[in-house]
Protein backbone atom coordinates (compact mmCIF):
# COMPACT_ATOMS: atom_id res chain seq x y z
CA UNK A 613 0.00 0.00 0.00
CA UNK A 614 1.37 3.44 -0.85
CA UNK A 615 2.17 5.75 2.02
CA UNK A 616 1.30 9.44 1.72
CA UNK A 617 2.46 11.23 4.85
CA UNK A 618 1.06 14.61 3.84
CA UNK A 619 -2.38 13.16 3.25
CA UNK A 620 -2.32 11.54 6.69
CA UNK A 621 -1.22 14.62 8.62
CA UNK A 622 -3.82 16.89 10.14
CA UNK A 623 -4.05 19.94 7.86
CA UNK A 624 -3.15 22.36 10.69
CA UNK A 625 -0.04 20.29 11.47
CA UNK A 626 0.93 20.11 7.80
CA UNK A 627 0.85 23.90 7.63
CA UNK A 628 2.31 24.53 11.07
CA UNK A 629 5.17 26.98 11.48
CA UNK A 630 6.96 25.45 14.46
CA UNK A 631 8.41 27.50 17.30
CA UNK A 632 12.02 28.38 16.64
CA UNK A 633 14.72 30.02 18.70
CA UNK A 634 17.57 32.20 17.46
CA UNK A 635 19.88 29.50 18.68
CA UNK A 636 18.61 27.03 16.09
CA UNK A 637 20.62 29.06 13.62
CA UNK A 638 23.61 30.21 15.67
CA UNK A 639 24.21 27.44 18.22
CA UNK A 640 27.94 27.04 18.84
CA UNK A 641 28.89 29.88 16.47
CA UNK A 642 28.42 32.96 18.66
CA UNK A 643 30.56 34.27 21.53
CA UNK A 644 27.80 35.70 23.65
CA UNK A 645 24.21 34.50 23.88
CA UNK A 646 21.74 37.25 24.77
CA UNK A 647 18.85 35.79 22.80
CA UNK A 648 16.84 33.62 25.20
CA UNK A 649 16.40 35.71 28.35
CA UNK A 650 18.36 33.25 30.46
CA UNK A 651 20.23 34.16 33.62
CA UNK A 652 23.82 34.74 32.45
CA UNK A 653 25.54 33.53 35.66
CA UNK A 654 26.58 29.89 35.55
CA UNK A 655 25.83 29.17 39.21
CA UNK A 656 24.29 25.88 38.10
CA UNK A 657 24.86 23.65 35.05
CA UNK A 658 21.25 24.33 34.14
CA UNK A 659 21.23 28.08 33.51
CA UNK A 660 20.93 27.59 29.74
CA UNK A 661 18.02 26.06 27.85
CA UNK A 662 18.76 22.49 26.69
CA UNK A 663 19.24 21.41 23.07
CA UNK A 664 15.71 21.02 21.62
CA UNK A 665 17.05 18.71 18.89
CA UNK A 666 18.87 16.33 21.29
CA UNK A 667 21.71 16.23 18.78
CA UNK A 668 24.48 14.64 20.86
CA UNK A 669 22.15 12.19 22.54
CA UNK A 670 20.60 11.01 19.30
CA UNK A 671 24.03 10.57 17.78
CA UNK A 672 25.15 8.38 20.66
CA UNK A 673 21.92 6.34 20.70
CA UNK A 674 22.22 5.98 16.94
CA UNK A 675 25.49 4.09 17.20
CA UNK A 676 24.12 2.00 20.06
CA UNK A 677 21.01 0.78 18.25
CA UNK A 678 22.53 0.92 14.76
CA UNK A 679 19.94 3.27 13.31
CA UNK A 680 20.62 6.71 11.77
CA UNK A 681 20.02 9.62 14.16
CA UNK A 682 17.34 11.08 11.85
CA UNK A 683 15.24 7.96 12.56
CA UNK A 684 15.18 8.73 16.31
CA UNK A 685 12.78 10.94 18.27
CA UNK A 686 13.33 11.46 21.99
CA UNK A 687 10.45 12.35 24.27
CA UNK A 688 9.56 12.71 27.90
CA UNK A 689 8.90 8.98 28.15
CA UNK A 690 7.43 7.04 25.26
CA UNK A 691 4.09 8.31 26.59
CA UNK A 692 4.96 11.68 25.01
CA UNK A 693 5.38 9.99 21.63
CA UNK A 694 1.93 8.37 21.96
CA UNK A 695 0.44 11.80 22.65
CA UNK A 696 2.28 13.48 19.75
CA UNK A 697 1.43 10.75 17.23
CA UNK A 698 -2.27 11.16 17.99
CA UNK A 699 -1.94 14.96 17.79
CA UNK A 700 -0.20 14.76 14.43
CA UNK A 701 -2.42 12.27 12.65
CA UNK A 702 -5.89 12.39 14.23
CA UNK A 703 -8.32 15.28 13.89
CA UNK A 704 -10.50 15.52 17.04
CA UNK A 705 -14.07 14.43 16.47
CA UNK A 706 -13.21 13.00 13.06
CA UNK A 707 -10.52 10.31 13.16
CA UNK A 708 -9.92 7.23 15.26
CA UNK A 709 -7.17 4.95 16.47
CA UNK A 710 -7.45 1.17 16.63
CA UNK A 711 -6.25 -0.80 19.63
CA UNK A 712 -6.19 -4.51 20.44
CA UNK A 713 -7.20 -5.07 24.07
CA UNK A 714 -6.06 -6.23 26.50
CA UNK A 715 -3.22 -3.77 26.09
CA UNK A 716 -1.49 -0.71 27.51
CA UNK A 717 -4.05 1.85 28.68
CA UNK A 718 -2.40 5.06 27.52
CA UNK A 719 -3.35 4.71 23.84
CA UNK A 720 -6.99 4.96 24.87
CA UNK A 721 -6.44 7.69 27.47
CA UNK A 722 -4.55 9.87 24.99
CA UNK A 723 -7.20 9.32 22.32
CA UNK A 724 -9.87 10.37 24.83
CA UNK A 725 -7.89 13.48 25.79
CA UNK A 726 -7.78 14.49 22.13
CA UNK A 727 -11.42 13.56 21.46
CA UNK A 728 -10.29 10.94 18.98
CA UNK A 729 -12.34 7.76 18.46
CA UNK A 730 -11.21 4.33 19.62
CA UNK A 731 -11.90 1.18 17.63
CA UNK A 732 -11.17 -1.99 19.54
CA UNK A 733 -10.44 -5.44 18.16
CA UNK A 734 -9.73 -7.98 20.89
CA UNK A 735 -6.64 -10.13 20.72
CA UNK A 736 -7.31 -13.82 20.09
CA UNK A 737 -7.46 -16.15 23.15
CA UNK A 738 -3.75 -16.83 22.43
CA UNK A 739 -3.16 -13.07 22.81
CA UNK A 740 -2.26 -12.70 19.12
CA UNK A 741 -3.63 -10.28 16.53
CA UNK A 742 -7.00 -11.17 15.05
CA UNK A 743 -5.94 -10.12 11.56
CA UNK A 744 -9.25 -10.66 9.70
CA UNK A 745 -11.18 -8.76 12.39
CA UNK A 746 -8.67 -5.88 12.31
CA UNK A 747 -8.82 -5.65 8.51
CA UNK A 748 -12.59 -5.69 8.66
CA UNK A 749 -12.67 -2.93 11.29
CA UNK A 750 -10.45 -0.51 9.34
CA UNK A 751 -12.26 2.56 8.02
CA UNK A 752 -11.13 5.65 6.10
CA UNK A 753 -11.16 7.53 9.40
CA UNK A 754 -8.82 5.00 11.09
CA UNK A 755 -5.47 6.78 11.30
CA UNK A 756 -3.27 4.81 13.71
CA UNK A 757 -3.15 1.17 14.81
CA UNK A 758 -1.49 0.84 18.22
CA UNK A 759 0.11 -2.57 18.85
CA UNK A 760 2.25 -3.54 21.80
CA UNK A 761 4.92 -6.26 21.60
CA UNK A 762 5.75 -7.71 24.07
CA UNK A 763 2.22 -6.79 25.05
CA UNK A 764 1.32 -5.23 28.37
CA UNK A 765 -0.33 -6.90 30.34
CA UNK A 766 -0.15 -10.29 28.60
CA UNK A 767 3.66 -10.39 28.30
CA UNK A 768 3.87 -12.11 24.88
CA UNK A 769 5.40 -10.98 21.60
CA UNK A 770 2.98 -10.43 18.73
CA UNK A 771 3.61 -12.38 15.55
CA UNK A 772 6.06 -10.56 13.32
CA UNK A 773 4.34 -11.96 10.24
CA UNK A 774 0.97 -10.59 11.34
CA UNK A 775 2.46 -7.15 11.97
CA UNK A 776 4.12 -7.19 8.56
CA UNK A 777 0.84 -8.08 6.86
CA UNK A 778 -0.94 -5.22 8.66
CA UNK A 779 1.80 -2.79 7.65
CA UNK A 780 1.24 -3.79 4.03
CA UNK A 781 -2.55 -3.69 4.19
CA UNK A 782 -3.08 -0.46 6.15
CA UNK A 783 -2.25 2.91 4.62
CA UNK A 784 -2.23 4.70 7.99
CA UNK A 785 0.37 4.58 10.76
CA UNK A 786 1.15 1.33 12.59
CA UNK A 787 2.73 1.94 15.98
CA UNK A 788 4.43 -1.03 17.63
CA UNK A 789 5.18 -0.25 21.26
CA UNK A 790 8.35 -2.18 22.14
CA UNK A 791 8.76 -0.84 25.69
CA UNK A 792 9.60 -4.36 26.93
CA UNK A 793 11.49 -5.74 23.93
CA UNK A 794 14.85 -5.77 25.76
CA UNK A 795 13.53 -8.60 27.93
CA UNK A 796 12.38 -10.69 24.95
CA UNK A 797 13.88 -13.75 23.30
CA UNK A 798 13.66 -12.11 19.88
CA UNK A 799 14.98 -8.76 18.67
CA UNK A 800 12.56 -5.94 17.88
CA UNK A 801 11.35 -4.77 14.49
CA UNK A 802 13.94 -2.06 13.70
CA UNK A 803 14.97 -3.95 10.55
CA UNK A 804 11.48 -3.31 9.12
CA UNK A 805 11.91 0.47 9.34
CA UNK A 806 13.86 0.61 6.08
CA UNK A 807 11.07 -0.97 4.06
CA UNK A 808 7.97 0.18 5.96
CA UNK A 809 7.50 3.97 5.91
CA UNK A 810 4.29 3.74 7.99
CA UNK A 811 5.91 1.89 10.91
CA UNK A 812 6.66 3.67 14.19
CA UNK A 813 8.41 1.78 17.01
CA UNK A 814 8.25 2.99 20.60
CA UNK A 815 11.11 2.29 22.98
CA UNK A 816 11.81 3.51 26.48
CA UNK A 817 14.63 3.97 28.94
CA UNK A 818 12.15 3.32 31.78
CA UNK A 819 12.29 -0.49 31.82
CA UNK A 820 15.48 -2.39 30.92
CA UNK A 821 17.60 0.75 31.32
CA UNK A 822 16.23 1.35 34.82
CA UNK A 823 15.61 5.07 34.26
CA UNK A 824 11.84 5.43 34.73
CA UNK A 825 12.33 8.55 36.85
CA UNK A 826 14.42 10.28 34.19
CA UNK A 827 11.52 10.30 31.68
CA UNK A 828 13.09 9.50 28.34
CA UNK A 829 11.50 7.39 25.63
CA UNK A 830 11.93 7.04 21.89
CA UNK A 831 9.97 6.81 18.70
CA UNK A 832 11.87 5.16 15.85
CA UNK A 833 10.58 5.76 12.35
CA UNK A 834 11.45 7.07 8.91
CA UNK A 835 12.82 10.64 9.01
CA UNK A 836 9.67 12.27 7.62
CA UNK A 837 7.65 11.07 10.62
CA UNK A 838 10.47 11.92 13.05
CA UNK A 839 10.54 15.47 11.60
CA UNK A 840 6.85 15.87 12.29
CA UNK A 841 7.30 14.85 15.93
CA UNK A 842 10.17 17.33 16.35
CA UNK A 843 8.04 20.08 14.81
CA UNK A 844 5.13 19.65 17.22
CA UNK A 845 6.77 18.73 20.53
CA UNK A 846 7.34 21.30 23.27
CA UNK A 847 10.69 22.97 22.45
CA UNK A 848 12.41 21.82 25.62
CA UNK A 849 10.70 18.48 26.24
CA UNK A 850 13.90 16.88 27.63
CA UNK A 851 15.57 18.78 30.46
CA UNK A 852 19.31 19.35 30.43
CA UNK A 853 19.47 17.11 33.52
CA UNK A 854 17.81 14.25 31.61
CA UNK A 855 19.92 14.72 28.48
CA UNK A 856 23.22 14.88 30.37
CA UNK A 857 22.41 12.00 32.68
CA UNK A 858 21.28 9.73 29.86
CA UNK A 859 24.32 10.64 27.74
CA UNK A 860 26.59 9.26 30.45
CA UNK A 861 24.28 6.37 31.38
CA UNK A 862 24.43 5.06 27.81
CA UNK A 863 28.02 4.00 28.51
CA UNK A 864 26.81 1.38 30.97
CA UNK A 865 24.99 -0.76 28.40
CA UNK A 866 27.08 -3.83 29.34
CA UNK A 867 25.93 -3.60 32.96
CA UNK A 868 22.38 -3.14 31.72
CA UNK A 869 22.62 -6.44 29.85
CA UNK A 870 23.63 -8.17 33.07
CA UNK A 871 20.59 -6.70 34.80
CA UNK A 872 18.35 -7.84 31.96
CA UNK A 873 19.75 -11.37 32.27
CA UNK A 874 19.14 -11.37 36.02
CA UNK A 875 15.55 -10.22 35.52
CA UNK A 876 15.02 -12.93 32.90
CA UNK A 877 16.45 -15.58 35.25
CA UNK A 878 14.19 -14.36 38.04
CA UNK A 879 11.23 -14.35 35.66
CA UNK A 880 11.83 -18.06 35.01
CA UNK A 881 12.24 -18.86 38.72
CA UNK A 882 9.17 -16.87 39.83
CA UNK A 883 7.03 -18.35 37.04
CA UNK A 884 8.08 -21.86 38.00
CA UNK A 885 7.36 -21.38 41.69
CA UNK A 886 4.06 -19.62 41.07
CA UNK A 887 2.92 -22.52 38.89
CA UNK A 888 3.27 -24.90 41.80
CA UNK A 889 1.03 -22.85 44.15
CA UNK A 890 -2.47 -24.27 44.73
CA UNK A 891 -4.24 -20.90 44.30
CA UNK A 892 -2.60 -20.27 40.92
CA UNK A 893 -4.50 -21.43 37.84
CA UNK A 894 -2.16 -20.25 35.12
CA UNK A 895 1.12 -18.41 34.63
CA UNK A 896 1.37 -17.06 31.10
CA UNK A 897 4.75 -17.21 29.32
CA UNK A 898 6.39 -13.79 29.32
CA UNK A 899 8.86 -11.93 27.12
CA UNK A 900 8.65 -8.89 29.42
CA UNK A 901 9.69 -8.02 32.98
CA UNK A 902 6.33 -9.04 34.43
CA UNK A 903 4.09 -12.08 34.62
CA UNK A 904 0.37 -12.33 33.99
CA UNK A 905 -0.97 -14.80 36.53
CA UNK A 906 -4.48 -16.23 36.85
CA UNK A 907 -5.60 -16.91 40.42
CA UNK A 908 -8.56 -18.83 41.80
CA UNK A 909 -9.55 -15.75 43.80
CA UNK A 910 -7.70 -12.70 42.44
CA UNK A 911 -9.39 -10.14 44.70
CA UNK A 912 -8.58 -11.85 47.96
CA UNK A 913 -5.06 -12.58 46.66
CA UNK A 914 -4.64 -8.90 45.82
CA UNK A 915 -5.82 -7.88 49.30
CA UNK A 916 -3.62 -10.47 51.00
CA UNK A 917 -0.55 -9.16 49.14
CA UNK A 918 -1.47 -5.58 50.05
CA UNK A 919 -1.76 -6.52 53.72
CA UNK A 920 1.81 -7.82 53.36
CA UNK A 921 2.90 -4.48 51.93
CA UNK A 922 3.14 -5.82 48.37
CA UNK A 923 1.30 -4.03 45.59
CA UNK A 924 0.71 -5.69 42.22
CA UNK A 925 -1.58 -4.72 39.34
CA UNK A 926 -5.13 -6.04 39.24
CA UNK A 927 -5.92 -6.77 35.57
CA UNK A 928 -8.82 -9.11 36.32
CA UNK A 929 -11.39 -6.79 34.74
CA UNK A 930 -9.62 -6.55 31.39
CA UNK A 931 -10.98 -8.71 28.57
CA UNK A 932 -9.29 -12.14 28.28
CA UNK A 933 -7.61 -11.48 31.63
CA UNK A 934 -10.38 -12.61 33.96
CA UNK A 935 -8.90 -13.60 37.32
CA UNK A 936 -5.46 -12.22 36.45
CA UNK A 937 -2.98 -10.11 38.36
CA UNK A 938 0.07 -8.62 36.66
CA UNK A 939 3.20 -9.01 38.74
CA UNK A 940 6.44 -7.15 37.99
CA UNK A 941 9.67 -9.10 38.48
CA UNK A 942 11.44 -7.50 41.45
CA UNK A 943 14.82 -8.11 43.05
CA UNK A 944 15.46 -11.74 44.12
CA UNK A 945 14.69 -10.74 47.73
CA UNK A 946 11.45 -9.01 46.75
CA UNK A 947 10.41 -12.00 44.64
CA UNK A 948 11.08 -14.31 47.60
CA UNK A 949 8.79 -12.21 49.77
CA UNK A 950 6.10 -12.23 47.10
CA UNK A 951 6.29 -16.02 46.78
CA UNK A 952 6.25 -16.47 50.53
CA UNK A 953 3.20 -14.22 50.93
CA UNK A 954 1.39 -16.13 48.17
CA UNK A 955 2.27 -19.49 49.67
CA UNK A 956 0.58 -18.41 52.94
CA UNK A 957 -2.84 -18.14 51.34
Ligand code: PMP
Pocket residue numbers: 688689690691692716760764789791792815816817818824827828829
Ligand atom coordinates in the same frame (compact mmCIF):
# COMPACT_ATOMS: atom_id res chain seq x y z
N1 PMP B 1 4.43 1.47 26.70
C1 PMP B 1 4.12 0.46 27.50
C2 PMP B 1 3.64 -0.81 26.91
C3 PMP B 1 4.24 0.58 28.89
O1 PMP B 1 3.90 -0.45 29.68
C4 PMP B 1 4.71 1.79 29.42
C5 PMP B 1 4.90 2.02 30.90
N2 PMP B 1 4.10 1.35 31.75
C6 PMP B 1 5.00 2.82 28.55
C7 PMP B 1 4.88 2.63 27.19
C8 PMP B 1 5.43 4.17 29.02
O2 PMP B 1 6.76 4.24 29.21
P1 PMP B 1 7.51 5.61 29.48
O3 PMP B 1 7.99 5.53 30.88
O4 PMP B 1 8.62 5.61 28.48
O5 PMP B 1 6.55 6.74 29.26
